[in-house]
Amino acid sequence: MMLLKNRWALATLTVLCWAIAASLLSGYYYYQYSDLTARIGKSGLTAAGINLGIDYGNGTRVWYNGTKGITLYEAMVNAGWEIESQSYGAMGLYIKSINGVEESPANMRYWGWWSWTDFGWYHGQAACDKYVVSPGEIILWYYSPTDPQTFEMSAPE
Amino acid sequence: MSKSKKIGAIAVIVALCLGSNYALSSIPNFKVMDFLVFVSGIIFGSGVGACTGMLVWIIYGLINPYGFVPQVWVATMLSESIYGLAGGVLRRKIFLSSSSSGCFEINVILGVIGFLLTLIYDVLTNIVYAITFNIPIIAAIIMGAPFTLVHEISNSAIFAVCTVPLLNSLQKYMGGERIDVIEK
Numbered sequence: 014m015m016l017l018k019n020r021w022a023l024a025t026l027t028v029l030c031w032a033i034a035a036s037l038l039s040g041y042y043y044y045q046y047s048d049l050t051a052r053i054g055k056s057g058l059t060a061a062g063i064n065l066g067i068d069y070g071n072g073t074r075v076w077y078n079g080t081k082g083i084t085l086y087e088a089m090v091n092a093g094w095e096i097e098s099q100s101y102g103a104m105g106l107y108i109k110s111i112n113g114v115e116e117s118p119a120n121m122r123y124w125g126w127w128s129w130t131d132f133g134w135y136h137g138q139a140a141c142d143k144y145v146v147s148p149g150e151i152i153l154w155y156y157s158p159t160d161p162q163t164f165e166m167s168a169p170e
Numbered sequence: 171m172s173k174s175k176k177i178g179a180i181a182v183i184v185a186l187c188l189g190s191n192y193a194l195s196s197i198p199n200f201k202v203m204d205f206l207v208f209v210s211g212i213i214f215g216s217g218v219g220a221c222t223g224m225l226v227w228i229i230y231g232l233i234n235p236y237g238f239v240p241q242v243w244v245a246t247m248l249s250e251s252i253y254g255l256a257g258g259v260l261r262r263k264i265f266l267s268s269s270s271s272g273c274f275e276i277n278v279i280l281g282v283i284g285f286l287l288t289l290i291y292d293v294l295t296n297i298v299y300a301i302t303f304n305i306p307i308i309a310a311i312i313m314g315a316p317f318t319l320v321h322e323i324s325n326s327a328i329f330a331v332c333t334v335p336l337l338n339s340l341q342k343y344m345g346g347e348r349i350d351v352i353e354k
Binding site for chain 1: 236237238239275278279281282285286289309311312313315316318319322323326
């Protein structure tokens with residue numbers, strides 16, 4: 014194979030891999046940056062007031078309108094919730110229990126947060142301590158029934 | 171190598187892939203399965219390599235700690251076979267024709283191959299994931315970039331460092347038979 018005898022070709026291939034990796038990473042960080050600036054642009058990284066709700070999955074839904082916080086977790090703490098969580102380092106906090114209601118692997122019920130959009134409830138894509146909220150955002154913590162096969166959480170109604 | 175010995179060796183590789191997958195399931199996107207499927211392609215040829223990849227995913231996809239989604243399962247099954255196919259194709263191009271090339275060059279090219287094959291695998295599975303869950307394809311690829319990169323860089327390192335030593339060992343010890351992949 015001629016490629017193996019040509020060190021320049023090998024170097025070019027290595028640089029190609031590096032370029033692909035760097036492009037993917039820069040695309041990811043550009044997306045994150047754009048998303049973050051779009052959200053905090055309105056409040057300028059001060060505690061934003063959001064409409065925070067909790068649905069226990071038994072028909073009880075309580076709203077804490079105007080709750081302030083920079084991150085979703087901060088808003089939850091400011092709302093006076095009792096939270097049990099587990100830290101996964103850079104990935105953030107995993108919520109195991111809210112106000113004494115613990116997740117239940119036996120019944121496939123887990124806590125998940127949902128943001129209200131024009132298209133309905135949208136499942137949160139980040140850990141609550143990593144998510145910077147924007148003013149007026151509507152966020153609901155839902156004790157979601159979860160599909161045992163796909164681990165997909167049901168959206169709140 | 172006799173047919174029964176070949177079937178036995180494939181079964182062992184599939185079992186090794188499954189065992190290592192479950193053992194490493196808590197580390198997202200770090201797997202030695204891709205490397206083992208690639209090596210099976212080098213040893214037994216493209217057809218067997220591709221079947222090994224598919225066989226592993228038939229089982230691992232069905233009994234998966236991250237859940238079961240039929241569309242993604244089929245996509246991963248087909249995408250995994252790429253490693254086996256590539257192993258068979260590259261066997262002649264790299265190993266059988268590189269007796270004059272140094273080990274360093276072979277390791278570098280194997281690292282590059284590991285990276286590019288993983289990139290193809292990740293792009294294909296991300297596209298199917300995006301279509302299945304109705305997410306824009308570009309967004310799915312960009313948002314999955316950190317996981318994709320962990321997969322690509324770890325595979326690149328494993329392919330570069332482990333392929334030649336494993337092939338050498340297999341050549342020496344597998345039933346006392348030569349695989350005739352690396353010419354000493």
